[in-house]
Amino acid sequence: MSEETSTAQHASIKVRADNSVYKTPLIGGAPLIVLGTLRLGLRLDAGRGTSPGAGWAGLIVGILAVVVPFVWFAGGLALRRAKASIVLEDGTLSVRDRWGHLVRHSLEEDVTGLHKVRIPVEGHKDRVVITLVEEPPLVLDTRLWEQAQLQRLFDRLTAPPAQAPVREVGLVSWSDFRTRFPGAKVPWRQVHGWWFAAFVTVLVIAYIAFFVNLAYFV
Known part of the structure; x- marks a missing residue:
């Protein structure tokens, strides 16, 4: 190399x-x-x-x-x-929300998979769920992040040392989603659209x- x-x-x-x-x-x-x-x-x-x-x-x-x-x-x-970001640096994956709060902080090698799912919401359904060894899964609406950099991130996570597999899950119900990805957070407005x-x-x-x-x- x-x-x-x-x-x-x-x-x-x-x-x-x-x-x-x-x-x-x-x-x-x-x-x-x-x-x-x-x-x-x-x-x-x-x-x-x-x-x-x-x-x-x-x-x-x-x-x-x-x-x-x-x-x-x-x-x-x-x-x-200004505040939200996903950073992979020195072998550590850090995620901050719109308030700048650190919501994920894991080793790169602790990423166990990238799952492409479709959730039961109106409009854009596609999501990528990043599963981790110790922390809850991270749900990403890929439209809301810089595309080129996000693809670079996915390419890195599927290469050593993480070597996270990419899985095509398809459309899932909310109950199936919770079973597959316990602890994954989805905005309340999407889960309870009519309310x-x-x-x-x-x-x-x-x-x-x-x-x-x-x-x-x-």
């Missing part, structure tokens, strides 16, 4: 978060969001039919009603981009009602 090859095999790999899945539709829908924001603000300003408007306060509150969740969402993406949708619907209605009424009390 040449010195260059050996150096490449032991070079550190850092996979950063990729928010393109969220940013692309957000940027594409920006004109509609802006128009909708102005329409809501003007409606609260001038009123409609027999309903009186709230004046400038209504316009400001209407704009804030859209800007506040937009800033919150954009801030979350920026935080994830999450109902919760969001109620929250959105309450949010709109709050801001509409706020416009008349400012």
